[in-house]
Amino acid sequence: MNPSLQTQCAHAGATPNDDTNAVTNALYFSSTYRYDPANLPSPTDVYARESNPTRTALENVLTKLEQGAAAAAFSSGSAAAHAVFMSLRPGDHIIVNQDVYSGIRIMLKDFFIPWGLQISFTDLTDTKNLEAAITGQTKLVWTESPTNPLLNIVDLKAVIAICKTNHIYVAVDNTFATPVLQNPILLGADIVMHSTTKYLGGHSDLTGGALITAAEDDRWKEIKHIQHIIGAVPAAFDCWLLMRGIRSLVPRMQLHVSNAKKVAAYLAGHSAIEQVLYPGLASHRGYTIAAAQMKEPGAMMSILVAGGKEKALQVVARLTCFVHATSLGGTESLIEHRKSSEGPDSATPDNLLRLSIGLEDADDLIADLKQALE
Numbered sequence: 207m208n209p210s211l212q213t214q215c216a217h218a219g220a221t222p223n224d225d226t227n228a229v230t231n232a233l234y235f236s237s238t239y240r241y242d243p244a245n246l247p248s249p250t251d252v253y254a255r256e257s258n259p260t261r262t263a264l265e266n267v268l269t270k271l272e273q274g275a276a277a278a279a280f281s282s283g284s285a286a287a288h289a290v291f292m293s294l295r296p297g298d299h300i301i302v303n304q305d306v307y308s309g310i311r312i313m314l315k316d317f318f319i320p321w322g323l324q325i326s327f328t329d330l331t332d333t334k335n336l337e338a339a340i341t342g343q344t345k346l347v348w349t350e351s352p353t354n355p356l357l358n359i360v361d362l363k364a365v366i367a368i369c370k371t372n373h374i375y376v377a378v379d380n381t382f383a384t385p386v387l388q389n390p391i392l393l394g395a396d397i398v399m400h401s402t403t404k405y406l407g408g409h410s411d412l413t414g415g416a417l418i419t420a421a422e423d424d425r426w427k428e429i430k431h432i433q434h435i436i437g438a439v440p441a442a443f444d445c446w447l448l449m450r451g452i453r454s455l456v457p458r459m460q461l462h463v464s465n466a467k468k469v470a471a472y473l474a475g476h477s478a479i480e481q482v483l484y485p486g487l488a489s490h491r492g493y494t495i496a497a498a499q500m501k502e503p504g505a506m507m508s509i510l511v512a513g514g515k516e517k518a519l520q521v522v523a524r525l526t527c528f529v530h531a532t533s534l535g536g537t538e539s540l541i542e543h544r545k546s547s548e549g550p551d552s553a554t555p556d557n558l559l560r561l562s563i564g565l566e567d568a569d570d571l572i573a574d575l576k577q578a579l580e
């Protein structure tokens with residue numbers, strides 16, 4: 207049998223064949239593992255920062271989710287992104303989509319530019335911009351799609367084709383799409399990153415990150431070396447919790463998406479809203495590309511509220527079902543005035559609210575928005 211993603215997720219990490227016959231996966235807290243004096247250096251787990259059985263089980267699950275060759279789990283999505291940038295060398299040039307998660311923009315500006323990376327923040331929704339930005343030193347392209355928080359769509363196949371011609375490594379932050387809705391490795395990407403804090407964990411109760419590679423190439427070996435030596439690794443309990451979340455990932459995403467479609471359709475017709483940014487609406491600039499590269503348009507959206515920041519904040523204050531908080535991908539719907547959390551560099555419009563559509567009854571979400579927008 208070649209089990210589907212849904213079937214694999216339902217069994218994520220379970221190994222009912224060890225000595226205990228436990229049906230769900232074991233949780234090993236041990237930081238250190240006994241040596242066999244006759245077999246050194248040890249071929250098995252030695253020290254938990256380097257590897258441990260719970261994290262290995264998670265990494266195997268992550269590898270399958272994105273149909274890659276190997277995976278590395280980190281203590282946050284940011285730590286995962288850091289390992290990719292750290293695998294470059296001072297003087298290397300990278301191209302980062304202009305509309306990038308604000309924490310990664312800050313990481314690049316505050317740490318990697320001083321360290322010596324040359325960075326072009328480029329609008330990759332038009333591949334002409336990509337071609338113009340490539341130099342002889344360009345080693346990596348980094349993009350999300352859909353992007354946070356503007357929900358722009360980057361044509362991943364087109365970007366990857368240009369990068370392949372120019373021998374440039376492509377990294378895709380697939381946090382908004384999830385492996386259920388989009389598989390960048392199948393589109394030709396070299397590496398996929400996730401903030402597992404979001405949909406993969408799915409319950410707003412853990413912080414984590416992941417990298418999944420298409421091939422165990424030299425860059426991957428360097429990334430594993432960074433994971434091991436820098437040590438931004440997740441605790442065993444968080445690995446276990448993440449596998450627990452992944453077990454319900456497929457049905458959760460189905461409900462997230464169906465709720466989001468209903469909410470977006472409602473908001474799109476509302477006179478108090480200037481624009482709904484959701485790639486599942488036919489009016490969205492990236493609708494056709496999203497439909498081609500994603501199975502479904504996801505459950506994140508942003509709205510531009512008529513009347514500016516004051517009006518947007520009033521809407522947030524009136525909501526009772528949506529929780530006013532950052533982050534996304536949990537069972538509860540969240541709403542956030544994104545510019546306020548992005549820092550002084552933010553180019554996000556002042557009247558933008560970002561919505562993470564949860565698993566509530568869609569009618570309740572719509573009723574809540576209706577009363578708040580009145």
Ligand SMILES: *Cc1c(COP(=O)(O)O)cnc(C)c1O
Nearest residue numbers: 282283284307354381401403414
């Ligand atoms: C949250 C997020 C990150 C950062 O992940 P952390 O787990 O918060 O470090 C990176 N990219 C995207 C798209 C995100 O939403």
